[in-house]
Amino acid sequence: MSRNTRINALLLLVVVALAVLPLALGLGEGREEPFAGADAQAETAIAENAPDYEPWFTPLYEPPSGEVESALFSLQAALGAGVLTYYFGLRRGRRQGEERARAGAADDAGAATATPAAADVRADGPAASGE
Amino acid sequence: MHIAEGFLPREHAVAWTLAAAPFVVHGVRALTREVRANPESTLLLGASGAFTFVLSALKIPSVTGSCSHPTGTGLGAILFRPPIMAVLGTITLLFQALLLAHGGLTTLGANVFSMAVVGPWAGYGTYRLLRRSGVPLMVAVFFGAFVADLSTYCVTSVQLALAFPDPASGLTGALVKFGGIFAVTQVPLAVSEGLLTVLVMRLLRQSSKGELARLGVLPAADATKGAVVR
Numbered sequence: 001m002s003r004n005t006r007i008n009a010l011l012l013l014v015v016v017a018l019a020v021l022p023l024a025l026g027l028g029e030g031r032e033e034p035f036a037g038a039d040a041q042a043e044t045a046i047a048e049n050a051p052d053y054e055p056w057f058t059p060l061y062e063p064p065s066g067e068v069e070s071a072l073f074s075l076q077a078a079l080g081a082g083v084l085t086y087y088f089g090l091r092r093g094r095r096q097g098e099e100r101a102r103a104g105a106a107d108d109a110g111a112a113t114a115t116p117a118a119a120d121v122r123a124d125g126p127a128a129s130g131e
Numbered sequence: 132m133h134i135a136e137g138f139l140p141r142e143h144a145v146a147w148t149l150a151a152a153p154f155v156v157h158g159v160r161a162l163t164r165e166v167r168a169n170p171e172s173t174l175l176l177g178a179s180g181a182f183t184f185v186l187s188a189l190k191i192p193s194v195t196g197s198c199s200h201p202t203g204t205g206l207g208a209i210l211f212r213p214p215i216m217a218v219l220g221t222i223t224l225l226f227q228a229l230l231l232a233h234g235g236l237t238t239l240g241a242n243v244f245s246m247a248v249v250g251p252w253a254g255y256g257t258y259r260l261l262r263r264s265g266v267p268l269m270v271a272v273f274f275g276a277f278v279a280d281l282s283t284y285c286v287t288s289v290q291l292a293l294a295f296p297d298p299a300s301g302l303t304g305a306l307v308k309f310g311g312i313f314a315v316t317q318v319p320l321a322v323s324e325g326l327l328t329v330l331v332m333r334l335l336r337q338s339s340k341g342e343l344a345r346l347g348v349l350p351a352a353d354a355t356k357g358a359v360v361r
Contacts, residue, residue: 018319038316043135059228
C-alpha cells in the first residue's frame with residue numbers, strides 16, 4: 001500500500017471510529033430513546049417551551065412508514081455516492097487513457113525513428129553472434 | 132438541522148425565506164455563469180452536490196447519545212465559492228423536504244439560510260483566512276468543512292431560540308437548550324465531516340490537479356507540474 005493510500009484509509013478509519021464509539025460506549029443509555037434524531041428532539045423541546053404551539057403546515061408527502069423513509073434516505077445516499085464514484089472513475093479512466101495514448105504515441109515515434117537502426121541491429125546481430 | 136414542516140411561526144418562516152432568497156437567486160446566477168464559462172466544470176459541480184447528498188443522508192450517532200447528520204457543504208464552498216453552494220444545498224434540502232418529509236417547505240427558507248448560506252460562507256471564510264496565514268491546504272480544508280458543518284447547527288439553534296424562547300429563562304435559556312441538542316451533538320460529526328472532506332480533496336488532488344488549479348485551490352505552478360504527469 002502506498003503512503004497515500006494508507007493516509008486515506010486512516011482518515012476513513014477515524015471517521016468510522018467516531019461513529020461507532022458512542023454506540024460501543026453505550027452513550028445513549030439512560031435516555032428514553034437512545035440515539036434518536038436531534039431534529040426530533042428539537043420538536044420535543046419546542047413543545048416544552050411553547051406547549052400551545054401547533055404546527056400550521058403539514059408535509060405534502062410523508063413516507064407511510066419508517067421502512068419507506070429509510071429506503072428514501074438510502075436512495076439519497078446511493079444517488080450521491082453513485083455520482084461521486086462516477087466522477088472519480090471517469091477521471092481515472094481518462095488519465096489512464098491519456099497515459100496509454102501518450103505511451104502509444106511515444107512508441108510509434110520511437111519505432112519510426114528507430115526502425116532503420118533496429119533493422120541494422122537485427123542485420124548485424126546474428127552476423128555478430130555468428131562470428 | 133432540519134426544522135420540521137410547520138415548526139416555525141408564520142412571521143419567522145416568511146422572514147427567513149426572505150433572508151435566504153437573495154443568496155439563492157445570486158447563486159443560480161453564479162452557477163449559470165460558471166457552467167457557461169467552464170462547461171467541463173459541470174462534472175465536478177455534480178460531484179460537489181453529490182457529496183452533500185451523501186453526507187446529509189447519513190444520520191450518525193454522537194457522544195450526546197443522539198443522532199445527527201453532517202451537511203457536506205464545506206467542499207463545494209471551498210471549490211466553487213459559497214454562492215454556488217447555496218444552490219446545491221437548496222436542491223438537497225428541497226429533495227428532503229418533498230420526498231422524505233424531512234425539513235419542510237415553510238421552513239425551507241430557515242433551513243437554506245443555515246445549511247446553504249451561513250454554513251458555506253463561514254466555512255469558506257475560515258478556509259481563506261487559514262490559507263492566507265500560510266496554513267497547509269489540507270489543514271485549512273479540514274477546518275473549513277468543520278466550521279461549515281458546526282456553524283449550520285449553531286444557526287439552527289438560534290433560529291429556534293428566537294422563535295421559541297424559554298418561558299422562564301427567555302432567549303438565553305432557549306439558546307442553551309437548542310444548542311445542547313444541536314451544536315454539542317454536532318461537534319464530533321463536524322470532525323468527521325472535516326476528515327471526509329480532506330479525503331475527497333486528497334482524491335481530487337490526485338485525479339483533478341488541473342481543475343483544482345483553475346479553481347484556485349492549488350497554485351498554478353502545481354498545475355503545470357500536474358499537467359506533465361497528466
